[in-house]
Amino acid sequence: LQEPNDDNDVQDRCSCAVSLSSFLLGNECKGHCGFKIHRADQSTVGSAISVSGRWQASAGSQQSEEFLAEKCDVLATDFEPRYTSLSPDQLRKKIHLRSRSPAFAALLRIRSKLLLKIHEYFMSRGYVHIDTPIITTNDCEGAGETFCISKASSSKSDDFFDKENVYLSVSGQLHLEAMVSGISQVYTISTGLRADKQQSRNHLTEFKMVEAELSFCSDFVLHLIRDLLSNPAIADDLLALGSYSPEGHLDILHRIVEGPSFPRVTYAEATNLLSTKKQKLTGGFSKQDEAFLVCLLFF
Secondary structure: OOOOOOEEEEEEEEEEEEEEOOEEEEEEEOOOOOOEEEEEEOOOOOOEEEEEEEEEEOOOOOOOEEEEEEEEEEEEOOOOOHHHHOOHHHHHHOHHHHHHOHHHHHHHHHHHHHHHHHHHHHHHOOOEEOOOOOEEOOOOOOOOOOOEOOOOOOOHHHOOOOOOOOEEOOOOHHHHHHHOOOOOOEEEEEEEEOOOOOOOOOOOOEEEEEEEEOOOHHHHHHHHHHHHHOOHHHHHHHHHHHHHOOOOHHHHHHHHHHOOOOOOOOHHHHHHHHHHOOOOOOOOOOHHHHHHHHHHHHO
């Protein structure tokens, strides 16, 4: 925020408004930083405004600074700002209104900071970022169904890709494994697309995924959570996610950071653990095997 008495211009949309005598007290929520500006004007919720004035120490207890407006221009008015009461399910269908929801805007800001921290972590350790392809001829993941793509009106004689099957990528891992033969440390933040009809907390139809060769996942996860929790710029955004998160979600993150180190086992040790617990193994580890190991090692 600006120092008290500093002149400033602010452009944004009013996120809430309360009538007070002949004035309107507005909460103007900056979409790119999350702080609130209190001012008096005759604008309505959703109005796009340009305000000139100065910062001053707040006389109230809900904020440390206030913005005293000397001039306010209403650039555009929202006549039906119903987005303020939209539920998460409704926001899924009204994508254009998501950023106007305080909780969803907080989520988007945290996501942006998270991606930055991921890049900083790998870059500072000598990793090279690789853009892995979304369209691929490889169907080798084995963890889920893939989307097969073609032209909307294509025929065998008019095949755009000149291949029998072309897919949307499920994972960039195979491409990273090819790259690592020439560049010793690589990573990607790629889009994964899976055609599984059953959606769960494990993944959606479309999702972002961090993959690396060679990666040190335990150190990375702990480093990332610690950096996010200690960053005052997103502390308010983490609190704003309360309506989308289980009760005590911040306490859970703090316990992860302040608790003991993550257990580490080799593949052979993990196989032996599963065998001693009478778990049947058929090839690689399944999701159930991984969940069983987590419960066994953590609890």
